[in-house]
Each structure stands twice: as structure tokens, then as C-alpha cells.
Amino acid sequence: MTQKHENDVSYxxxxxxxxxxxALGPGLLESVYETLLSHELRKLGLHVQTQVALPMLYDGLRLENGFWMDLVVEHKVVIELKSVEVLLEVHHLQLLTxxxxxxHKLGLLINFNVPYIKSxxxxxxxxxxxPSASSAQTSAPSAG
Known part of the structure; x- marks a missing residue:
């Protein structure tokens, strides 16, 4: 089994x-989108973990379940799901935290409560x- 790069998983x-x-549009609960997204990703053969505990250490105090990541895909990409009218800056900062x-090196913040999912x-x-261009192309023509 080959390891997928984070960008491939993200795609x-x-x-x-x-x-x-x-298929369904906006307006459903975040938990519904989480269930459906994990289902779709598993159909693609991806390893998906839901509600992954994220322990943290602060000043000698360890919080075992300090945070919960909505999805972690292929042990590489963190997915934070929302179904809100307006994303706030704190939602972006939450994923970065x-x-x-x-x-992890890559995360996607996805708000399903929008007219067009791309936005x-x-x-x-x-x-x-x-990934370097040279590893993606084994025999690129020279620009000489």
C-alpha cells in the first residue's frame, strides 16, 4: 500500500x-456532515478516525481530552467541520491550534452551511x- 501525500488526501x-x-445542500447539523463525510471517505478506501482526542500539556498539567478533532484522514489530514452561517476567525485559529x-501538517476547515461548497x-x-516537481515528473523535457 502506497502512502498518500497530504495534498492527495486533501483532494x-x-x-x-x-x-x-x-446531494444535500446546506442546513444540516455538523454531526450529520461528519457521519456522511467519513462514510464517503471510507468508500474511497481511506482510513478515517472521527472525534479524535487531542491531549495537551500545559505547565506540567496534562489534559487527556483537551480537544477533539472532528476527523483525521489517513493519519495525516485534520478536518474541522462546521455548519454555521458565518465562519469566525476563531474557527480558523482552532484548526491551526x-x-x-x-x-499534523495539513488541515481543512469545511463549512457546509454555504450556497457553494467551494466557498x-x-x-x-x-x-x-x-512534493517536488522532479519527483512528480520522472522524465521532464529540458528547457534548454
Missing amino acids: LVRKAAYTIHQ YLKLSG GIFRKVNGLEE
Whole structure:
């Protein structure tokens, strides 16, 4: 089994979110979108964890269940789901905090309560290295 890069996982998550939004639209509870998205991703053969506890350490105090990440896909990409009228800056910062605390490099904030899902998806990175063009193309012609 080959390891998928975070960007490949992200593409599949966005595709699944689009499929769900196309079929059902906005207005459902966040928990419904979580169940449906995890279902769609598993159908694609991806490993999906839901409501993943994120322990944290502060000043010698360990909180075992300090936070809960909505979805973690392929042990690589954190998905934070919302179904709200307006995303606030704190929602974006929440995902960045989850990435920092978990050590994951890529996250998607997805708000399903929008007319067009494309406007509800936000990509957040935490030190993600993009795959090099040379590894993606084995025999690129020279520009000489």
C-alpha cells in the first residue's frame, strides 16, 4: 500500500465534501456532515478516525481530552467541520491550534452551511512540504 501525500488526501476530502453538498445542500447539523463525510471517505478506501482526542500539556498539567478533532484522514489530514452561517476567525485559529498540538501538517476547515461548497473550504498548513516537481515528473523535457 502506497502512502498518500497530504495534498492527495486533501483532494479526496474536498471531492467527497462536494459530493455530499451537491446531494444535500446546506442546513444540516455538523454531526450529520461528519457521519456522511467519513462514510464517503471510507468508500474511497481511506482510513478515517472521527472525534479524535487531542491531549495537551500545559505547565506540567496534562489534559487527556483537551480537544477533539472532528476527523483525521489517513493519519495525516485534520478536518474541522462546521455548519454555521458565518465562519469566525476563531474557527480558523482552532484548526491551526489542532495542527500545532497534533503535529499534523495539513488541515481543512469545511463549512457546509454555504450556497457553494467551494466557498466553504479553507486549507491550513503547519510546515507542509510540497512534493517536488522532479519527483512528480520522472522524465521532464529540458528547457534548454
